[in-house]
Amino acid sequence: MSHLAVLKAAAAAASSTGVSTAQMVLFWIVGIIAVLAALGLIFARRAVYAAGCLIVTMVCLAVLYVSMDAPFLGIAQVVVYTGAIMMLFVFVLMLVGVDVSDSFTELIRGQRAWSIICGLGLVLVLGGVAWRATLPATIGFQKDQDNITTITNALFGDFPFTLEVTGTLLIVAALGAVTITHRQRLTARRGQAELAVSRVAAGTQVSPLPAPGVYAGYNASDVPALDPSGNVIEQSVPEVIRLRGQVRRIEQFEQAQLPSVRPGEAALAGAPARPKPPSGTPPVPGTRQPAPLGDGAAAAEPAGPAAAVPDSTTDSDPAKGAKEQGGEAK
């Protein structure tokens, strides 16, 4: 015990405050961010923004933990709080509706003002006590002490029973959550067969709704499909997009969205319409007919598009023309 006391005294002498300047700079930066983000919890209108502010505060606290020789807790803070707990919060927010904003009507008169006064009073009392208190000199952990090893020794050596009780608590909590959210079915389950029968009885559309439109340069669920006579089918766009007014109009796609030059279009611009080259079949007769298939060398040579064109006087590709000539020479 005595050498421990000596070590502690030495550490205390080495750093009277125990907090280096860099640590204080970090504290002021991170602490101010944490307080501002925490204030967002009070003032943010929407619950999602409040959740975001709380996440920022928790990450700031994780930074402070790491700076205070508690790297394990800092990582656990990020993983458990911002990773698991806040994810759960955001998930439940999504379940109950993201757009739920607070009602600011007071049922108890003057409650908000009194709450803020009480909060300020709490800051004054707690902060004043902490500020006025004379704390002993910071001892701080030894540099050769591995934080995780120390925590593990304490956790499994000194408090194994607490650890097991905590594990039991987690299991009970998970079971309890499942039990609480379990819903007993009050009405008969409406399966696919019942839904189909009710749909036919109601006389509404029995077949599936049409799929959204697919255009040449664009397809997404916000463009309506067209019926055979070219009219827009409003029902083909999902209802959510329709309600939000995000449906794109057909006029936007007629000229603007199509690619200006498509393959072959440039050749088509100057030349009269050419027939497509046949694939594999004997070429159409013409003035420059390729060699018959019986010739091995000529047959092995792949016939380009120009080879199949009966009238290639307007062919703009000289290389293919030369190639065709070579094929004929063989």
Next chain:
Amino acid sequence: MTPYIVLSAILFAIGATTVLVRRNSIVVFMGIELMLNAANLSFVAFAKLNAAIEGQLAAFFVMVVAAAEVVVGLAIIVSVFRSRRSVSVDDENLMRH
């Protein structure tokens, strides 16, 4: 270590004020989480002050208990929302009558 304790006090007061001011029960719950975090901060600060690992252990257990508490609390909020279509704490007044 004094600034850390003061920061912890400020965060705790902000959490308590959130619980008092806000009507959305999920945000109220977040205020409780903020108070737990503030307590954790002073645990860690005092652990460093005394070079005692038990402070960090306490903060660790607080985290675990907070996780369990959040699971059950959010389950309650979800089941209340199912039956009453509201998450406002003003609407949960069945036991008042």
